[in-house]
Amino acid sequence: AGARVLYEQEGYQKVRTFFHMLRPTLDDIPEPALPAGLEVRPAEPAHDPAIWAADAEAFRDHFGGVDDSEESFRSFIEDPRTDRSLWIIAWDGPDIAGLVINMIDPTENDLYGYRRGWLDSVAVRRPWRRRGLARALILESLRLLHERGMTSASLGVDAENPNEALHLYTSTAFQIHRSSSVYRKPWDPAAGPEWRPGD
DSSP: OHHHHHHHHTTOEEEEEEEEEEEOOOOSOOOOOOOTTOEEOOOOGGGHHHHHHHHHHHTTTSTTOOOOOHHHHHHHHHOTTOOGGGOEEEEETTEEEEEEEEEEOHHHHHHHTOOEEEEEEEEEOGGGOSSSHHHHHHHHHHHHHHHTTOOEEEEEEETTOTTOHHHHHHHTTOEEEEEEEEEEOOOOGGGOOSOOTTO
């Protein structure tokens, strides 16, 4: 609360709220139902560039944008937590229709004493939206995390996501666990700093 008052006194205004959501149990997960004509196939290293591009494309109109640089791609692929066997990729023939990049962080789980998986990115490309694909991929992800010994799952969401993701996640039994906010202040670089050394 004190930080919020300080930001506002300094001219910052809240522009976005994000929720950390938690599904506290992975029991009683409904059977996923993929839209007709789509199938889930295992991710292979040769698919990495296409999966990365599909994910970036799906999020291109979201708040904050996407870092789809080669450096970011390499960092993601080389992250020791990256495990393709946890990814759920839906294909329409040769095209990626949607995906969920799941992750298990053993260091975090050991530190906090839980067995939790992360739905790190949930993405459906525009031609395949509004057909129940995201819900099916989320449910399939939860079933997979349960099979890997996890007992809960988490994800992050923009509260003002343009695709009503918050409603989707609550409909699959995720609950708001914590929130965070982004503040912004107009700044004119030509005006120079508002403070001086020694202030």
